[in-house]
Amino acid sequence: xxxxxxxxxxxxxxxxxxxxxxxxxxxxxxTEDGSIEVFPINYVRLSxxxxxxxxxxxxxxxxxxxxxxVFEVDHQDLESRSTWSVVVxxxxxxxxxxxxxxLAASCGLHPIAAPYARHIVVLTPLSISGRxxxxxxAAAGPPHPDDSSETDTKGQTLS
Numbered sequence: 586x587x588x589x590x591x592x593x594x595x596x597x598x599x600x601x602x603x604x605x606x607x608x609x610x611x612x613x614x615x616t617e618d619g620s621i622e623v624f625p626i627n628y629v630r631l632s633x634x635x636x637x638x639x640x641x642x643x644x645x646x647x648x649x650x651x652x653x654x655v656f657e658v659d660h661q662d663l664e665s666r667s668t669w670s671v672v673v674x675x676x677x678x679x680x681x682x683x684x685x686x687x688l689a690a691s692c693g694l695h696p697i698a699a700p701y702a703r704h705i706v707v708l709t710p711l712s713i714s715g716r717x718x719x720x721x722x723a724a725a726g727p728p729h730p731d732d733s734s735e736t737d738t739k740g741q742t743l744s
Contacts, residue, residue: 595715600671603660603715605630610658612637614647614677622647628656629692635673635708638694645704648677656708671715675708 595603612624624644628637635656639645648654654677661668685705 592716592718595669595671595717597713600713600715601630601633603669603671604635604658604673607658607660610656612644613655613657614644615651615653616647617650627694629689629694631688631692633710635675635710636689636692636694637706637708638689638702639704639706640702641704645679645706648679648706652677653711654708667717667719669715669717671713673708673710674712675710678707678709680705680707 608627608629610626610628612626614622614624616622622643626637626639626644628635630636654675656673656675657670659668659670681704685707686703689705
């Protein structure tokens, strides 16, 4: 329902379908000292795993020392005033061989920041959950030119 903040849970199948429709998410890791790191990263869904590509650096080192990660993807559709969010708790596995790199390339997985990223990371889900929400007018931005209803400063319809 538009304007709802409670959301509606997605089934596991619906969450996987939503993941397959996008290609940019956030990988959340924790370091040995407990610090949280968040990395925007592109990905592909392959069956029941998620594949990422990265180069050496902070992400790779945190995954090596602490392979339990969280992966999150959001999508907002202003036209339909809806949004969804999917969260995957997973174990990250570094797979850096030629076969994995060829598979990643054949699936269209190309890294955002490091064009020659050599390391493939496969996320094996431990759990997946998601929610879909309607978004109110304030979150959706200014009213559409065809929308003749008046709103207050908080985006609430006055009539």
